[in-house]
Amino acid sequence: MFKSVFELFRNKTTTQEDPRALELATAALVSEIIRADRETDPREISAYKTLLANHFSLSDQELKLVMDEGRDKAEQAVDFVQFTKVVNQKCNNDEKQAILLGLWEVAYADKSIAPIEEHMIRRIADLLHIPHSQFIKAKLSVTE
Numbered sequence: 001m002f003k004s005v006f007e008l009f010r011n012k013t014t015t016q017e018d019p020r021a022l023e024l025a026t027a028a029l030v031s032e033i034i035r036a037d038r039e040t041d042p043r044e045i046s047a048y049k050t051l052l053a054n055h056f057s058l059s060d061q062e063l064k065l066v067m068d069e070g071r072d073k074a075e076q077a078v079d080f081v082q083f084t085k086v087v088n089q090k091c092n093n094d095e096k097q098a099i100l101l102g103l104w105e106v107a108y109a110d111k112s113i114a115p116i117e118e119h120m121i122r123r124i125a126d127l128l129h130i131p132h133s134q135f136i137k138a139k140l141s142v143t144e
Helices: 002-014 021-036 042-055 060-076 081-090 093-107 115-127 132-143
Strands: none
Touching: 021 042, 021 060, 021 081, 021 093, 021 115, 042 060, 042 093, 081 093, 081 115, 093 115, 093 132, 115 132
């Protein structure tokens, strides 16, 4: 047992960063928004695909892989910090704002925003250090 714990820590410190870390972090955050209201709408999935395709240069196969991996990572996660940390390290304010806008677009793809979706997007925006005014502007730009 101690050997497996030791291996876990050793592997964590010696592995290279995934070159798709930003794509996976973004996919995981979007997956969390889709899962938030416990109702997966096909329009949300379509908006999810569009968001990833527009923000990242991915082939159809890579897009499916990133979506699947992002969903898996989201299901295993206990918080958003591991994902927002990657976004904060790799993105400037405009790129973070674009991700926030994408979260709103996915949440509103079914023409309604559940309170839990809004709460989760607010938490993500806080972790991305996005001011409340930009949070509201992004929401209004999607819902109006």
